[in-house]
Amino acid sequence: MIPQVRTTLEVRHYEPSASAVWNAFIDQSANGTFLFRREFMEYHADRFEDHSYLVWRKNELVAVFVAGRSRTSSIPTTLVAHPGLTYGGLVYATELKYALLEEVYDALFTAFRADGFTSLLVKPVARVFCRQPAEASLFYFHQQGFALQRRELNSVIDLTQPLRISKGRKDNVRKARNAGVTVAMSNDFSEFWPLLVANLWQTHGVRPPHSEAEIRLLQQQFPDNIQLYVARYAEAVVGGVLLFLDAAHGFVHTQYISANEQGKQVGAVDAIIAQVLTDVQGVFPRFSFGISTAEGELNAGLLAQKEGFGATVELIDTYEKAF
Known part of the structure; x- marks a missing residue:
C-alpha cells in the first residue's frame, strides 16, 4: 500500500503554458533525456493523452513525472510512464536527496488516485541514458512492493x-x-x-x-x-x-x-x-x-x-x- 502522507510539496498537471519551464528542467536534470522535451513528446499527441506532472516545493521545481495513456487503451485507469516513449517516469534534479524523492513519490501517488488511476506501469530511464547514477527509484519500488513486469537486455x-x-x-x-x-x-x-x-x-x-x-x-x-x-x-x-x-x-x-x-x-x-x-x-x-x-x-x-x-x-x- 502506497502511504498517504501530508507533504509540503505541490503536484500540478502539466499544461502547455509550462513548456519552457519543463524543457529547462529536463535539460539540467540527472536523468531526463531530449525525448522528454515537449516538442518530442507531443509529435504523436493524436495517439497518446499526456498525463505528466510537475512537483513543486514552494517556487522550486524539484521533479517532473513523464506519463500518459494511449487514446485507445483497454485499461484507462492504468497510468503508463510513458506509452509513446521508450521510457518515462520520475525525472529529477541532480541534487535531489533520497528522503525528498520518497516525499515526491508519495505526493504523486496521491495525485494519481485523485485523477482516477488505480495502477502504474513504469519503465524508468536506464543507467546508460543518465547524466549521473539515478537508480534511487528502484529502491523505492522495492520498498513499496512494485512487481517486476518485464526485463529486457540492453548492450x-x-x-x-x-x-x-x-x-x-x-x-x-x-x-x-x-x-x-x-x-x-x-x-x-x-x-x-x-x-x-x-x-x-x-x-x-x-x-x-x-x-x-x-x-x-x-x-x-x-x-x-x-x-x-x-x-x-x-x-x-x-x-x-x-x-x-x-x-x-x-x-x-x-x-x-x-x-x-x-x-x-x-x-x-x-x-x-x-x-x-x-x-x-x-x-x-x-x-x-x-x-x-x-x-x-x-x-x-x-x-x-x-x-x-x-x-x-x-x-x-x-x-x-x-x-
Whole structure:
C-alpha cells in the first residue's frame, strides 16, 4: 500500500503554458533525456493523452513525472510512464536527496488516485541514458512492493575505454570495405525507411514505431540529436543505423538498425557500427546498442554481434504497482 502522507510539496498537471519551464528542467536534470522535451513528446499527441506532472516545493521545481495513456487503451485507469516513449517516469534534479524523492513519490501517488488511476506501469530511464547514477527509484519500488513486469537486455559500450572489437567483426568490416561499401551520414530517409519497414515486417512482423514523416519532423526539430548513417553498395542504400544522441546526458543510442539481404551479405551494418564508434569515441562517454530481447526472449545472435563490438549487458526493467 502506497502511504498517504501530508507533504509540503505541490503536484500540478502539466499544461502547455509550462513548456519552457519543463524543457529547462529536463535539460539540467540527472536523468531526463531530449525525448522528454515537449516538442518530442507531443509529435504523436493524436495517439497518446499526456498525463505528466510537475512537483513543486514552494517556487522550486524539484521533479517532473513523464506519463500518459494511449487514446485507445483497454485499461484507462492504468497510468503508463510513458506509452509513446521508450521510457518515462520520475525525472529529477541532480541534487535531489533520497528522503525528498520518497516525499515526491508519495505526493504523486496521491495525485494519481485523485485523477482516477488505480495502477502504474513504469519503465524508468536506464543507467546508460543518465547524466549521473539515478537508480534511487528502484529502491523505492522495492520498498513499496512494485512487481517486476518485464526485463529486457540492453548492450552498452563504455566509450571512455579502448574499443574491443572481435576478429569476426573486424573481418566483416574488412569484407564490406573490400566489396566497395561506403558509409556516410545522411539526412535523406527516403531510401532507408522503406528498407527498414520491409526488413522489420519480414523478420518480426512489426512496423517501426515512427513513420517516415514523423522521423523527418523530429530530425528537423532535433538535428543535433537524431542522425542517420547509411551504407551504400553499388550506389544503392543497403543498410542504415539511426542514432539518438544526447550530449548533455552523455550517450549515443542506436534507435534503428537495419539492412536488406544484399546489405547483410556485404557486412553493411558492421561497417556502419565501426564507423559510428570511431566518430563518437572521445565525444560521448557511453554507447547504447539497444535491446536484444523481444517479449522477454533473448535473440542470441543479435547479442553476440553486439558483444563482438565490446558491448556488455545492462538491464532495462519495467515495474507495475496497483494502488
